[in-house]
Amino acid sequence: MISLKRIYTIAGLVILVVILCIVVFSTWYTVDESEQAVILTFGKVEEGITEPGLHLKLPWPIQSVKKLSKETFSLQFGYEEKEGKIKEFPDETKMITGDENIVLADLVVQWKITNPEKYLYNSDNPKEILYDATSASLRSIIGSSKIDDALTSGKAEIEAEVRDLLSTLIDKYDIGISILAVKLQDVELPNDKVRKAFTNVTDARETMNTKINEAKKYENKRKNEALGEKDALIATAEGDKAARIERARGDVAIFNKLYEEYRKNPNITRQRLVLETIEQVLPNTEIYIMNDDGNTLKYFPIRPLEKEKPKAQEQGSENNE
Template identity: 80%
Template sequence: MVSLKRIYTILGLVLGILILGLVAFTTWYTVDESEQAVLLTFGKVEEGVEEPGLNFKLPWPIQSVEKLSKETFSLQFGYEENEDGVIKEFPEETKMITGDENIVLADLVVQWKINEPSKYLYNADNPEEILRDATSASLRSIIGNSAIDAALTSGKADIEADVHDLLSQLIQKYDIGISILAVKLQDVELPNDEVRQAFTQVTDARETMNTKLNEANKYKNQKENEAVGEQKAIISRAQGDKAARVEAARGSVAVFNELYAEYKNNPDITKQRLVLETLEQVLPGAEIYIMNDDGNTLKYFPIRPLENTKAATEEGVKAKDE
């Protein structure tokens, strides 16, 4: 028979070996470069360990370690893509109303990481579910304050920025140890083909209207520029005519003053000269008729018609020679 002393000795040795093994295997741990660790003493969070490599602690169950990844995670809201690249959509999750009371389907990706492991582990039961709910609330809030045109076209960048800001505020308020890195809209589209077609027609009509307005403004500007140019040209011609007439008037005044000065010195000679100059200007274009004393017209030699006939004949002969 085996004595009790021997049994107790064997049990003591086994227990000692187990204790030594427990101490040997639970007083150290390693942290990878892509990991961060939380050290707990009797379940109470002591500190976070971020330095990679070998670290030491008190044996279990006095101290224990929880490890979390440092990687950047992606939350896919509104769809799910598996490892084979197959995308499964959840339209009920992404259906929302815009600020101008239109319905759109919007999905996005949120990139986030764990920045405070202790809060991520112990401040909430399911931080990722809280993040998904906060993402849904933020996106619906921003889309609900945006027009459908902005959501479908050029306003996506503003919507992303606004969603990022609002989501960051909510996550900070919930204090679950998460930081939001980026928010990226994937697809924003209308719910069915009929609505898409109607929206496309409205968009095309708006583009046509804008094109016509631009063409009208261009034509208006062209005509205004032409009118301004014509106005300047008329004013310039008028100013030129004014200057020419003023100078002509000054010239006439100067001539008159000279004639008047000559007239004062020699009235008779000046008067005779003026009469002769006037006759020289008038007589070449005058028709001369010889009249009787009783007022009857006498026959006269038609010099003017003969001169005209002679001139026409000479021109005809010259043209024939050429």
């Protein structure tokens, strides 16, 4: 029969072995590259561990380890995607724009844990705080924006403003996370009729902008053509001006030379000028100059006689043959 002392001895050894196992296995821990850890001493945060690898600590229950991921998380606001299926929450995404229109807006917030101590102990549920801050930021920015901006070209600006406001709120709450990016997924009208009407308005606006751009393009084309014609006319006028100036200078030079000759011998120069002028005025006129005393017959048909003389010479040569 086993004695009571032996039973106590065996139980003590078992307890000692268990304690030794706990000490051995709880004095070291590993941190993966995608993880970060926090060391707790009797529940109080001592330090944060971000370096991957094997680390040592005091055995449990003196010290314990809390591990958190360093990956980037995504918060889906207004919908939930699981296994390729999307579930929407329209009541959460319905909001009023600055010009008193209703839209449905959902977005994705990318965030990560940057301070494990604050993430674990500054709030009971940091994810819920992030969700509520996202909702407040989005509603605030949409509430101060026009519906046209929210549905068309103003999405990028709205995203930037939501990201700035959300980052400010998260920093104020001091829950140990950082906002990396905010992306609007869908901003649409609440029903098909309103959506179709707005689409028609948007198409009309796009058509108007297209026509305006075409008109401006045609205006610029015509303006450039007019400028080109103006430059061509100016260049032609400048050329004509230069030609006329040079022609006038030539005429002046000719006149000065004639004047010098005229001063040397006025009579000869005068006669030559008269003859040149007559030649220019009457280029095909036959002129005969006769020196007589005024008693000569004024009409003398020289040209018919000149024409008959060659004929008479031709007939005489024929008779001789």
